[in-house]
Amino acid sequence: MSIHDLDFLKEKVEGLKEAGVYRKLPVLNGRNSSTIILDGKEMVNLSSNNYLGLANDPDLKEAAKKAIDKYGVGAGAVRTIIGNMDLHEELEKKLAEFKKSPRAFIFQSGYDCNVGTIQAITEKGDLIISDELNHASIIDGIRMTKADKAIFKHSDMEDLERVLKENEGKYKNTLIITDGVFSMDGDLAKLPEIVELAEKYNALTYVDDAHGSGVMGSHGRGTVDHYGLHGRVDFVIGTLSKAIGVKGGYVACNEAAYEWLNHRARPVLFSTTLSPADTAACIASVEKLIKTDELQVKLWDNAKYFKEKLGKLGFNTGHSETPITPVIIGDEAKSMEFSRKLREYGVFGSAIVFPTVPRGTGRVRCMISAAHTKEELDKAVDAFEKAGKDLGII
Numbered sequence: 001m002s003i004h005d006l007d008f009l010k011e012k013v014e015g016l017k018e019a020g021v022y023r024k025l026p027v028l029n030g031r032n033s034s035t036i037i038l039d040g041k042e043m044v045n046l047s048s049n050n051y052l053g054l055a056n057d058p059d060l061k062e063a064a065k066k067a068i069d070k071y072g073v074g075a076g077a078v079r080t081i082i083g084n085m086d087l088h089e090e091l092e093k094k095l096a097e098f099k100k101s102p103r104a105f106i107f108q109s110g111y112d113c114n115v116g117t118i119q120a121i122t123e124k125g126d127l128i129i130s131d132e133l134n135h136a137s138i139i140d141g142i143r144m145t146k147a148d149k150a151i152f153k154h155s156d157m158e159d160l161e162r163v164l165k166e167n168e169g170k171y172k173n174t175l176i177i178t179d180g181v182f183s184m185d186g187d188l189a190k191l192p193e194i195v196e197l198a199e200k201y202n203a204l205t206y207v208d209d210a211h212g213s214g215v216m217g218s219h220g221r222g223t224v225d226h227y228g229l230h231g232r233v234d235f236v237i238g239t240l241s242k243a244i245g246v247k248g249g250y251v252a253c254n255e256a257a258y259e260w261l262n263h264r265a266r267p268v269l270f271s272t273t274l275s276p277a278d279t280a281a282c283i284a285s286v287e288k289l290i291k292t293d294e295l296q297v298k299l300w301d302n303a304k305y306f307k308e309k310l311g312k313l314g315f316n317t318g319h320s321e322t323p324i325t326p327v328i329i330g331d332e333a334k335s336m337e338f339s340r341k342l343r344e345y346g347v348f349g350s351a352i353v354f355p356t357v358p359r360g361t362g363r364v365r366c367m368i369s370a371a372h373t374k375e376e377l378d379k380a381v382d383a384f385e386k387a388g389k390d391l392g393i394i
């Protein structure tokens, strides 16, 4: 029994209820795939980041089971003491090959990767320049360094150049950080321009490609590959939890960065590494991506199909350049009501509202996957039409 009643937290939760944004966590009964059992009811799933359906891939599951038999269920220690298994080294080699990078360094999650890398590679006397819509894990990483920070307007290259110019010569290192794919709208960073500006002003570049890896570029090598910029971005972050289908994160970088992270990346020094099952499943996943691009072909085909149908119905699907399809509703409470209606019609599309996106841009964000069948997508489109008419959105 706690000695405090924590009424100040209760009041905050009441505030969420009054604003119509209070929610309970949905509970999955079973696997996260294109159709799910949610709170006991079967639904088409439009909200997972499992872009390629690999979270349920038989080859990955088999690799995980084999690894459990050989290595057990836990790594047993942080990597820097005695948790570093040959599996972890193998995954890093595979990732470097996949990303066409000299090296790749793994973390327990994409979140840890940003927090650990940004903190390790910057210090007092450096400047970090960050896109205003960068992911929360980048923001948290920046909070943990003693470097100065500056924000540029979302994908606004004039504003980025203004910041670079204003600070020219004032700092030891300048690091430009951007998401590769912005996950709320599905738009791409203007990487070719960012890289040119970085080269002009002698700045380092850092791209968080969590939603681009496995999705963009040849075989899903990411936005850097999509734009033909191999070798011109210093740090390329990816997650193993989205398209790769498992769990973890990595930074593709050069040898010097790899060595330094090995000594100074705090999530690696102070937290146990990926489990053998996760690691082996990631290896199997990356091997699959290197071998064939058939999943990317399916993913993009599905995304095009779904977007066209929603557009025809009259929904505002924003300006996405990726399989992420936001259906922008605006009002926060209405977005949540729309999501509830979709569930009544057998479709799970999560509402995303402030503070995840700016006020007044509430939406249901649809994540299309290679695992969706055309029948599932048709069912989803029907549900959008019904819910849209019910709420007077279309």
Ligand SMILES: *Cc1c(COP(=O)(O)O)cnc(C)c1O
Pocket (backbone or CB within 6 Å): 109, 110, 111, 112, 114, 135, 137, 179, 183, 208, 209, 210, 211, 239, 240, 241, 242, 247, 248, 249
């Ligand atoms: C999801 C995401 C992360 C975090 O990745 P996890 O592996 O889920 O921790 C980091 N950056 C961006 C841009 C993301 O979208």
